Amino acid sequence: MTDSAAARAYWDAAADAFDQAPDHGLRQAATRGAWAARLASWIPRAPADVLDVGCGTGSLTLLLAEAGHRVTGVDLAPRMVGHARAKLAAAGLAGRFLVGDAAQPPTRAAAFDVVLSRHLVWTLADPAAALRAWVARLRPGGTLVLVEGRWRQAGEAAPYVPGAERLPWHGGVTARELTDAVRPLVSEVRVEQLGHRPLLWGGPVTDERYALIARA
Template sequence: MPADSVAPTTNSAAITAYWDAAADVFDEERDHGLRHETTRTAWAQRLTSWMPDAAADVLDVGCGTGSLSRLLAERGHRVTGVDCAPKMADQARDKFTAAGLPGRFMAGDAADPPTEADRLDVVLSRHLLWTPPDPESALRAWIARLRPGGRLILVEGRWREAGQTGKPYVAGAETLP
């Protein structure tokens, strides 16, 4: 971010509350829960094409309920997931337990994950980069967690155009990149 600009401020508590409230129904959306076989297969194929051939240590930032994390773990990757919403991280943990998969999930700031000195082969971010007040700082934090030769996988989109009507999920969200 240029030195003369100011990062937009966000209300972290409001964002956490929003996603906590959404946790129980989050997987009902086709692209979140990946319950529809066609969607699940498409995601599995796409993720496989991006991942290293060997089992990798993966950090899924903004992991939500762990649907992408689960696809990776089913293919032998070792997954750590971080989400700002404790209920999302709990759902992910429960999903892994029910499937008999190993994985580590925690609540924390996905823009600066609480993974201490862990270095990983892959950092995965899906539909998250638009939310941090300082996306460039988040990218630096994610890259810093990669081992030499590691991969940063960003899955992003554009769902709402500037000027489109509709209430953002938190005040100030419309000013985020």
């Protein structure tokens, strides 16, 4: 399995250039608007307490704060968290950010109306344990939102850190696999396909991309 220090170093090194990807930085108005619209359709009306696990540079966290939600972001990489804090501060918005393992968020006894994760589960050594931890942080009736996909076909890319090729969902996870893992933990689950929405990604995509929305 992967070493957490190696993973932290990888994402720290990626932090400064991370937002150059259209769906990471959301710098284009159309892409930003597309994500804001999808979040509004998945998440209860503001203000809600939202935990963004694996928040990265905080682009979705910022959209949530702009919509009036109370946001907490968690990421393993300190440089990612630094960028996220700077984004909200520049916008004059409040947000809480923690450096820590997104699979076991260091939020103590805090409970949330929403737990959001985007493009994270493929990096986790034990995604099933992470899913349980995220659902456990939801209030009754809370919402789990997982934006995921099957990013790479086997053999197309080198592992992002040594040992990553042995991760359970290295390269992504199909909607069917993730639904099967989440269903026993929740009362309701649905999948929304996103691969046909090029505005979300800054252009057309050919791999599987989707959002899984579940109710605790």
